[in-house]
Amino acid sequence: MNALNIAEYTQTLGLQAKAASFLMARAPAAAKAAALRALARLLREGVEELAAANAQDLERARAAGLAEPMVDRLKLTPRVIETCAQGCEQLAAMPDIIGEIQGMQQQPSGIRVGRMRVPIGVFGMIYESRPNVTIEAASLSIKSGNAAILRGGSEAIDSNRALARLVTQALQEAGLPAHAVQLVETTDRAAVGQLIAMPQYVDVIIPRGGKGLIERISAEAKVPVIKHLDGNCHTYVDDPVDIDMAVKVADNAKTNKYSPCNASEGLLVARGVAGEFLPRIGSIYAAKGVQMRGCPEALAILRGVPGAELAEATEQDWGEEYLAPIISIKVVAGVDEAIAHINRYGSHHTDAILTRDHLHAQQFLRDVDSASCMVNASTRFADGFEYGLGAEIGISTDKFHARGPVGIEGLTSLKWVVLGEGDVRA
Amino acid sequence: MNALNIAEYTQTLGLQAKAASFLMARAPAAAKAAALRALARLLREGVEELAAANAQDLERARAAGLAEPMVDRLKLTPRVIETCAQGCEQLAAMPDIIGEIQGMQQQPSGIRVGRMRVPIGVFGMIYESRPNVTIEAASLSIKSGNAAILRGGSEAIDSNRALARLVTQALQEAGLPAHAVQLVETTDRAAVGQLIAMPQYVDVIIPRGGKGLIERISAEAKVPVIKHLDGNCHTYVDDPVDIDMAVKVADNAKTNKYSPCNASEGLLVARGVAGEFLPRIGSIYAAKGVQMRGCPEALAILRGVPGAELAEATEQDWGEEYLAPIISIKVVAGVDEAIAHINRYGSHHTDAILTRDHLHAQQFLRDVDSASCMVNASTRFADGFEYGLGAEIGISTDKFHARGPVGIEGLTSLKWVVLGEGDVRA
Numbered sequence: 001m002n003a004l005n006i007a008e009y010t011q012t013l014g015l016q017a018k019a020a021s022f023l024m025a026r027a028p029a030a031a032k033a034a035a036l037r038a039l040a041r042l043l044r045e046g047v048e049e050l051a052a053a054n055a056q057d058l059e060r061a062r063a064a065g066l067a068e069p070m071v072d073r074l075k076l077t078p079r080v081i082e083t084c085a086q087g088c089e090q091l092a093a094m095p096d097i098i099g100e101i102q103g104m105q106q107q108p109s110g111i112r113v114g115r116m117r118v119p120i121g122v123f124g125m126i127y128e129s130r131p132n133v134t135i136e137a138a139s140l141s142i143k144s145g146n147a148a149i150l151r152g153g154s155e156a157i158d159s160n161r162a163l164a165r166l167v168t169q170a171l172q173e174a175g176l177p178a179h180a181v182q183l184v185e186t187t188d189r190a191a192v193g194q195l196i197a198m199p200q201y202v203d204v205i206i207p208r209g210g211k212g213l214i215e216r217i218s219a220e221a222k223v224p225v226i227k228h229l230d231g232n233c234h235t236y237v238d239d240p241v242d243i244d245m246a247v248k249v250a251d252n253a254k255t256n257k258y259s260p261c262n263a264s265e266g267l268l269v270a271r272g273v274a275g276e277f278l279p280r281i282g283s284i285y286a287a288k289g290v291q292m293r294g295c296p297e298a299l300a301i302l303r304g305v306p307g308a309e310l311a312e313a314t315e316q317d318w319g320e321e322y323l324a325p326i327i328s329i330k331v332v333a334g335v336d337e338a339i340a341h342i343n344r345y346g347s348h349h350t351d352a353i354l355t356r357d358h359l360h361a362q363q364f365l366r367d368v369d370s371a372s373c374m375v376n377a378s379t380r381f382a383d384g385f386e387y388g389l390g391a392e393i394g395i396s397t398d399k400f401h402a403r404g405p406v407g408i409e410g411l412t413s414l415k416w417v418v419l420g421e422g423d424v425r426a
Numbered sequence: 427m428n429a430l431n432i433a434e435y436t437q438t439l440g441l442q443a444k445a446a447s448f449l450m451a452r453a454p455a456a457a458k459a460a461a462l463r464a465l466a467r468l469l470r471e472g473v474e475e476l477a478a479a480n481a482q483d484l485e486r487a488r489a490a491g492l493a494e495p496m497v498d499r500l501k502l503t504p505r506v507i508e509t510c511a512q513g514c515e516q517l518a519a520m521p522d523i524i525g526e527i528q529g530m531q532q533q534p535s536g537i538r539v540g541r542m543r544v545p546i547g548v549f550g551m552i553y554e555s556r557p558n559v560t561i562e563a564a565s566l567s568i569k570s571g572n573a574a575i576l577r578g579g580s581e582a583i584d585s586n587r588a589l590a591r592l593v594t595q596a597l598q599e600a601g602l603p604a605h606a607v608q609l610v611e612t613t614d615r616a617a618v619g620q621l622i623a624m625p626q627y628v629d630v631i632i633p634r635g636g637k638g639l640i641e642r643i644s645a646e647a648k649v650p651v652i653k654h655l656d657g658n659c660h661t662y663v664d665d666p667v668d669i670d671m672a673v674k675v676a677d678n679a680k681t682n683k684y685s686p687c688n689a690s691e692g693l694l695v696a697r698g699v700a701g702e703f704l705p706r707i708g709s710i711y712a713a714k715g716v717q718m719r720g721c722p723e724a725l726a727i728l729r730g731v732p733g734a735e736l737a738e739a740t741e742q743d744w745g746e747e748y749l750a751p752i753i754s755i756k757v758v759a760g761v762d763e764a765i766a767h768i769n770r771y772g773s774h775h776t777d778a779i780l781t782r783d784h785l786h787a788q789q790f791l792r793d794v795d796s797a798s799c800m801v802n803a804s805t806r807f808a809d810g811f812e813y814g815l816g817a818e819i820g821i822s823t824d825k826f827h828a829r830g831p832v833g834i835e836g837l838t839s840l841k842w843v844v845l846g847e848g849d850v851r852a
Contacts, residue, residue, distance in 0.1 A: 022769065026793055099792065105814065111803050113813045116791065120825050203825055224650070224826040245848035252850035343448065352844075365542065365843055366525065367452055377537050377846025386851070387539045387842065388531065399546050399629055399839040400650040401827040413825040416813065417791055418778075420803025422671035424678035425812070 003190055010194035013149050013182050014201025017122040020179040021147035025119050027176055029096035035142050035174035036092035040085040042166040043135070047078050053162035054131070061155055073129045076159050084135040087391065091143045094390045097408060098145045101417060111423050115414040119145035121203040123411060124195045125393075126151045126217060128209035131159035137206075138167045138181045140393050144411040147180045149202065151195060153209075154187030161185065196221040204411075206394050226406055228395045230321045230347035231261025233379040236338040236364070238355035239272035245376065246273075246354045247280050252378040253352065255288050259323050261395065262350050262372075262382040266318065267329045268338045274301055274331045282308050290325040293317045297331040318345040335360040339367045346370060348397050350382035350404075371397060371404035427612055436620035439575050439608050440627025443548045446605040447573035451545045453602055455522035461568050461600035462518035466511040468592040469561070473504050479588035480557070487581055499555045502585050510561040513817065517569045520816045523834060524571045527843060537849050541840040545571035547629040549837060550621045551819075552577045552643060554635035557585035563632075564593045564607045566819050570837040573606045575628065577621060579635075580613035587611065622647040630837075632820050652832055654821045656747045656773035657687025659805040662764040662790070664781035665698035671802065672699075672780045673706050678804040679778065681714050685749050687821065688776050688808040692744065693755045694764045700727055700757045708734050716751040719743045723757040744771040761786040765793045772796060775823050776808035776830075797823060797830030 024032075043050075054076040061071050097117055104114030123146055125137045134152055141148035152160040164183035171180050184191050196205050199222050206226045207217045218225050235253045237246045253264035269277055278298060282305035285292055292302055293313040302308050317328040318341070332338050335353070342351050352374035353364040361375045372382040382405065384392025389407030396402050402410030427435060450458075469476075480502035487497050523543055530540030549572055551563045560578055567574035578586040590609035597606050610617050622631050625648050632652045633643045644651050661679045663672045679690035695703055704724060708731035711718055718728055719739040728734050743754040744767070758764050761779070768777050778800035779790040787801045798808040808831065810818025815833030822828050828836030 022793070022795070025795075107812060107814050109807065109812060111807055111812070116799075118792075118795075121795070224824075242848070249846075249848055249850055256851050354848075366544075367448070369448070369451075369544075369547070370841065372842040372844060373542075374844040375846065377844050377849045378851050380851035381535065381537055381844055381846075381849070382842070386533060386535060386537070388533050398650075403839050404842045413829050415796065416798040416808070416830045418798060418800040418803050418807055420675075420801065420807075422668070422675055422780075423803045423807070424675055425682050425804050425806035 006186060006188055006190045007194055009186065010184070010191050011198065011201075013184065014122070014198045016179040017147040017149050017182060018201045020177040021119065021121045023177045024145045024147055024180050025098070027145060029098070031174045031176055032096065032142050032145065033092040035170045035176050036088045036139055038173045039135070039139065039167060039170035040088040040092070042170055043081050043085040043088070046162070046166055047081055050076050050081060050159065050162050053158045056158040057156050066155070070129065074131065074156055074159070076131050080132050084132050087136065088139045091139050091391055094143065096143070097412065102414065104417070109423060109425070110420070112419040114417050116417045117412050118415050120411055120413050122147045122149065122201055124149045124151065124202045124205045126192055126195070126205065126207045126209070126213070128153040128213065129156055131156040131163060133208065134160050134163045134183070135167075136391070137393065140391055140408065140411065141181055142171070142176070144408045146411055149182050149184060149195060151184040151192055157187050192217070193220065196223060199223045208394055224401065226394055226396050226402060226410065227398060228261065229397050231263070231349040232266065232319060232321045232345065232347040233262055233264045233349050233382070234266040234268060234342050234346055234351045235264045235379060236268040236335070236342070236351070236353045237270060237273060237277055238335055238338075238353055238357060238360050239270035240356045241273055241354050242356060243273065243277055243280065246277055247284065249352070249354055249376065249378050250281050251284050253380055254285070254290060254327050255325070256378065256380045258325055260380070262379050263323070264352075264379045265320060265322050265327065266345070267327055268332050268341060269298065269329065270334050270338070271331055274298070278302055278329070279305055285327065288325065290327055292327055292329050294329040295331055298329040302329070321347065335363055339364060343369050349395070350374065350379045352377060352379050371395070427614060429616055432612060432614055432616045433620055435612065436610070436617050437624065437627075439610065440548070440624045442605040443573040443575050443608060444627045446603040447545065447547045449603045450571045450573055450606050451524070453571060455524070457600045457602055458522065458568050458571065459518040461596045461602050462514045462565055464599045465561070465565065465593060465596035466514040466518075468596055469507050469511040469514070472588070472592055473507055476502050476507060476585065476588050479584045482584040483582050492581070496555065500557065500582055500585070502557050506558050510558050513562065514565045517565050517817055520569065522569070523838065528840065530843070535849060535851070536846070538845040540843050542843045543838050544841050546837055546839055548573045548575065548627055550575045550577065550628045550631045552618055552621070552631065552633045552635070552639070554579040554639065555582055557582040557589060559634065560586050560589045560609070561593070562817070563819065566817055566834065566837065567607055568597070568602070570834045572837055575608050575610060575621060577610040577618055583613050618643070619646065622649060625649045634820055650827065652820055652822050652828060652836065653824060654687065655823055657689070657775045658692065658745060658747045658771065658773040659688055659690045659775055659808070660692040660694055660768050660772055660777045661690040661805060662694040662761070662768070662777070662779045663696060663699060663703055664761055664764075664779055664783060664786050665696035666782045667699055667703075667780050668782060669699065669703055669706065672703055673710065675778070675780055675802065675804050676707050677710050679806060680711070680716060680753050681751070682804065682806045684751055686806065688805050689749070690778075690805045691746060691748050691753065692771070693753055694758050694767060695724070695755065696760050696764070697757055700724065704728055704755070705731055711753065714751065716753055718753055718755050720755040721757055724755040728755070747773065761789055765790060769795050773823060775821070776800065776805045778803060778805050797821070
């Protein structure tokens with residue numbers, strides 16, 4: 001397609017999505033659940049067909065010399081497909097929140113006023129590699145009564161096409177509009193530029209991928225973006241604290257997995273407990289090969305730990321999202337300094353205090369300006385499934401609209417409903 | 427100031443606002459209420475001082491040949507000031523929603539997860555002429571625990587400066603940071619361009635004024651905007667309907683006031699009741715001098731009304747926000763056509779159905795894609811005070827974040843709170 005054709009094609013997708021969104025907004029809960037169950041069935045029945053499509057993507061990726069971890073992320077194994085199918089079934093079984101009416105109260109004038117939860121309309125999802133995101137986004141879109149336009153990575157185009165065919169079939173089986181979920185079939189990048197600049201058709205854009213992709217989309221979008229940039233999360237070990245508990249949680253927050261955005265990248269330790277706490281966590285990190293980049297005071301204590309890989313933390317370290325076996329460590333005077341450090345250097349994603357002090361806990365929860373604030377828990381819990389959302393379309397580090405893990409509710413809005421009996425305004 | 431100085435000045439305002447926002451976020455409810463009560467007192471004590479400042483604005487406006495209705499909007503009369511003072515007292519008496527925790531539930535892992543309502547941070551308000559908006563915005567900002575940067579119209583700069591001094595004094599009396607509410611003291615337009623492009627300091631922009639201003643700000647802003655564009659509202663008279671009730675409400679929806687955004691600009695009438703309803707509403711509109719722009723079918727009926735000022739509606743009329751004694755009138759087959767018309771031509775602001783039919787009422791509430799959907803009530807009720815919000819910072823015609831009338835809650839966000847007892851992720 002040339003530029004003109006791509007513009008026309010994307011506009012057509014938008015027009016079709018908008019039309020489908022009105023039908024989806026009034027679709028019965030039972031039809032949406034039926035579509036999700038049908039999709040689960042079709043995914044299981046289609047394992048071989050999907051494997052064949054996926055093989056084309058894998059072959060192309062290997063021929064292009066893609067690194068093996070990247071090729072891995074492309075794979076649509078029977079296990080990945082089964083996880084997708086189970087996700088659809090779980091969504092089907094969840095309560096349908098569309099149409100819920102909140103807080104209907106009579107006002108002094110006599111009118112009754114409340115708010116009704118309705119779908120946002122059309123969302124555009126832009127993502128990279130993993131083809132299972134196609135099913136995650138499609139199923140969340142169906143459950144939330146929205147229409148979706150999906151733009152996956154060009155490296156997964158054959159897998160995504162095969163998956164999108166199953167989605168269309170499931171929608172049709174359930175009597176829902178086929179255009180409720182559409183895949184952008186061209187791999188031309190110009191389509192992304194079009195998709196994020198059609199406020200008349202697209203109500204919100206959700207990018208998932210590397211920081212570069214997300215920054216570019218945020219800068220260029222003409223519609224609202226639910227975006228997730230850095231996850232520079234902190235664990236603060238307060239004084240007083242149960243040292244055993246603090247060691248266990250600080251270990252988990254860093255080493256449970258290094259790549260997720262909710263892994264802790266910074267460890268702050270109250271001066272009063274640093275002498276006891278740091279050698280213990282230090283020897284665990286040393287054993288697991290985690291490099292510790294500390295302030296001078298932390299390093300002075302950690303130098304006694306056998307095998308510790310130590311470095312002096314620079315100003316840049318405090319703001320860094322390592323996504324690797326590295327952690328920055330700073331000794332602080334107490335909760336005030338910890339909160340100030342987090343609000344200055346953190347990315348407003350997830351931060352935890354480990355403490356026995358009730359007032360410190362309350363202060364931390366109130367004053368830390370992050371999407372998730374935790375007491376005595378691992379930052380690794382910041383996740384839609386762990387929070388009971390049943391599904392997660394992404395994690396927002398913005399404060400506007402949805403914040404933190406975004407589930408079905410983040411894809412809805414509340415409109416006002418007014419019931420009168422012929423009431424007029426004085 | 428030159429461009430460089432304005433950039434520096436606006437950055438300083440932003441930096442000060444951000445610092446103040448952290449202090450405001452943890453300010454006790456009692457301190458915020460005390461500041462609002464102090465502001466009410468200072469406004470009443472300052473009536474003469476404010477009149478003197480306002481006189482300078484009025485003199486300048488008249489010298490510049492401003493039309494008298496525009497000059498009227500600038501006036502800071504004792505009555506306007508008393509209304510502002512009462513508004514502050516009402517806000518002081520309202521419950522404080524900051525810190526509220528919602529839905530704390532234990533998850534399968536053992537952690538308890540809920541959401542805490544917190545201020546957004548810093549909002550920028552850009553508005554025209556009426557200086558009382560300075561007090562409305564300042565008081566809402568104080569109550570909601572945010573910091574605000576206010577940019578009023580240059581024609582009201584002396585009044586706004588005098589009002590802002592009182593706000594600062596009230597904040598200081600209550601022990602709150604003086605920078606929690608700042609007025610942009612320069613009338614240079616470049617300051618607006620700066621204000622809407624500082625995502626590091628400003629979390630949301632709220633423009634209030636003409637459509638031109640709002641479109642320009644939306645197009646250029648680098649931060650989220652709570653915006654209100656058109657109010658092309660509809661009243662649909664269904665079949666079956668109580669004709670007396672329909673006449674009363676359709677009259678009020680159009681003629682109660684012509685200038686507000688929630689006045690009905692379009693009247694849709696079901697064919698089955700048009701013969702009975704249209705002559706009755708037509709004679710009322712005729713008596714009040716409201717021009718009726720109808721479809722051929724409506725005009726055929728209305729031609730029998732003595733004194734009716736009639737015109738044929740063009741395609742453009744269906745999408746028009748008149749804000750004047752003009753109404754478009756269309757005869758439709760029934761509720762399906764009415765909903766389709768509203769979703770196509772309306773501005774997603776406020777639309778009402780007048781009906782006795784329960785299923786039609788439910789269908790209208792569900793399928794009309796507007797911020798406010800009403801049954802048997804005048805569209806004029808779409809207002810923060812009428813909805814029980816206690817105050818209104820604006821009306822949003824967007825779906826993202828706040829929708830419809832925006833009160834204190836629209837200036838807050840919900841962050842996640844996680845309480846554990848040393849929980850770690852498996």
